[in-house]
Amino acid sequence: MPIHPERSEAKSRGHNFAKHPEPLGGARGRRREAKWTGATLLLLTALLFASSSFAEDRTIAIRAARMLDVRSGKMVEQPVILVRGEKIERVRGDVPEGAELIDLGDRVILPGFIDVHTHILLQGDATEAEYHFQILREYPSHRVARAVRAMRIALEHGFTTMRDLETEGAGYGDVGLRDAVNEKVIEGPRLQVVGPALSTTGSYPILHFRPDWSFPTGVQLCDGADGCRKAVREQLSYGTDWVKIYANTAGLHLTPDGYVDSPPNWTREEIAAVVNEAHAKGHKVAAHATSDTGLRISVEAGVDSIEHGDSIRPEMAQQMAKKGIYFCPTLTVGAYVAEPRAREGRAIWAEMPKVQAKSMQNARKAGVKIAFGTDAGGFPWTEINQAQEFSHEVRLGMTPLEAIRSATTVAAEMLGWQGKVGEIAPGAFADIVAVSGDPLKDVSVLQKIDFVMKGGDVVRRPADAKR
Ligand SMILES: [Zn+2]
Numbered sequence: 001m002p003i004h005p006e007r008s009e010a011k012s013r014g015h016n017f018a019k020h021p022e023p024l025g026g027a028r029g030r031r032r033e034a035k036w037t038g039a040t041l042l043l044l045t046a047l048l049f050a051s052s053s054f055a056e057d058r059t060i061a062i063r064a065a066r067m068l069d070v071r072s073g074k075m076v077e078q079p080v081i082l083v084r085g086e087k088i089e090r091v092r093g094d095v096p097e098g099a100e101l102i103d104l105g106d107r108v109i110l111p112g113f114i115d116v117h118t119h120i121l122l123q124g125d126a127t128e129a130e131y132h133f134q135i136l137r138e139y140p141s142h143r144v145a146r147a148v149r150a151m152r153i154a155l156e157h158g159f160t161t162m163r164d165l166e167t168e169g170a171g172y173g174d175v176g177l178r179d180a181v182n183e184k185v186i187e188g189p190r191l192q193v194v195g196p197a198l199s200t201t202g203s204y205p206i207l208h209f210r211p212d213w214s215f216p217t218g219v220q221l222c223d224g225a226d227g228c229r230k231a232v233r234e235q236l237s238y239g240t241d242w243v244k245i246y247a248n249t250a251g252l253h254l255t256p257d258g259y260v261d262s263p264p265n266w267t268r269e270e271i272a273a274v275v276n277e278a279h280a281k282g283h284k285v286a287a288h289a290t291s292d293t294g295l296r297i298s299v300e301a302g303v304d305s306i307e308h309g310d311s312i313r314p315e316m317a318q319q320m321a322k323k324g325i326y327f328c329p330t331l332t333v334g335a336y337v338a339e340p341r342a343r344e345g346r347a348i349w350a351e352m353p354k355v356q357a358k359s360m361q362n363a364r365k366a367g368v369k370i371a372f373g374t375d376a377g378g379f380p381w382t383e384i385n386q387a388q389e390f391s392h393e394v395r396l397g398m399t400p401l402e403a404i405r406s407a408t409t410v411a412a413e414m415l416g417w418q419g420k421v422g423e424i425a426p427g428a429f430a431d432i433v434a435v436s437g438d439p440l441k442d443v444s445v446l447q448k449i450d451f452v453m454k455g456g457d458v459v460r461r462p463a464d465a466k467r
Contacts, residue, residue: 112160112431120378153190248294328373331392372407
């Protein structure tokens with residue numbers, strides 16, 4: 001969660017969509033091909049051919065003591081998951097002749113996890129100084145190199161799909177990284193991306209530097225309904241999946257009754273223009289909304305997901321549930337940034353954990369769909385495992401099964417990829433993880449995933465996995 005509108009109380013980043021591209025390749029790849037030279041095409045063909053020896057044509061049987069069926073919530077004893085190529089063929093039966101066997105012993109098998117709020121191009125920005133370094137000084141190539149490492153870390157922790165929720169000054173770098181993963185140029189989770197988020201003039205850093213100099217900004221700025229409609233059209237033309245807006249940023253303050261408010265970043269006409277234009281083009285909108293006003297204007301405009309949602313009153317939770325708007329609480333980053341930001345003199349952050357807990361309660365009571373989102377990148381990928389979110393969700397009242405569903409079936413539905421990811425079922429991608437211990441008793445074991453398969457390719461395998 002970036003957002004340091006200097007000398008004000010603020011947080012950062014958010015997202016959403018409607019029609020979803022296939023997780024692999026698809027129209028976007030074809031669009032770019034038209035511009036490529038023959039030599040580039042030859043190279044790509046060679047790369048695709050080389051990588052096809054990975055998963056395609058191979059049959060793998062994965063055996064373990066138990067598998068969590070995330071839909072029924074029941075454990076399946078002694079499953080044998082048959083993987084052919086990149087997809088799951090069946091989850092029961094014998095090991096067929098000629099299949100490669102992976103025996104995971106006493107482990108529990110689960111679907112690969114989905115984190116719907118990440119920033120691969122960001123490496124922790126609890127303080128303003130960390131944010132300024134990445135936006136103002138770090139070379140774009142260095143940012144991309146660290147993003148590649150972040151994706152590898154996520155994959156090794158069991159996250160096989162992510163919605164990456166804006167690049168913070170790194171332009172459309174996420175679009176290229178998404179495509180490079182799909183083309184198997186690099187390894188990483190399947191991605192849906194937003195490019196730069198949208199916000200209005202004066203609402204997002206870099207701010208308050210010399211007015212006669214130009215500085216980069218962490219978002220794309222737009223003003224007025226027509227200007228914002230144009231910005232959405234421009235962004236989608238570069239191949240993004242979701243549109244993300246910052247509904248509010250600066251001026252966070254505690255209300256007398258213990259919630260959080262701030263001025264809005266948008267007029268009603270502007271935010272409606274963004275949402276209507278994105279929806280008209282078949283894409284969804286995610287809204288970073290951390291205050292009463294930010295949440296209200298986002299919900300009224302009909303966004304598809306609320307990011308952070310630090311201040312959700314009961315009546316707003318009911319509206320979110322009624323409209324089917326998803327809630328991504330990002331509790332891991334909340335826990336990470338609260339103290340350093342309070343120490344920087346932003347007093348609201350000392351209160352934030354309490355308000356977040358109350359908002360989670362209200363959302364759960366109203367039946368709002370909660371999707372697993374961590375804001376990884378707002379905390380350093382190299383220091384904190386994003387799977388900590390499971391424990392934070394349970395700490396704030398979710399059952400272990402609800403927490404696991406938030407990162408599998410619920411997140412898949414939010415992404416429009418239900419049936420493809422987030423479950424172990426025939427026809428779904430072979431995105432499979434395994435762990436020792438019982439995650440239905442203690443979700444913290446999910447921070448110790450030691451087997452990961454993505455699309456039929458083994459990413460990580462424990463030493464004791466028998467062949
Ligand atoms: Zn974020």
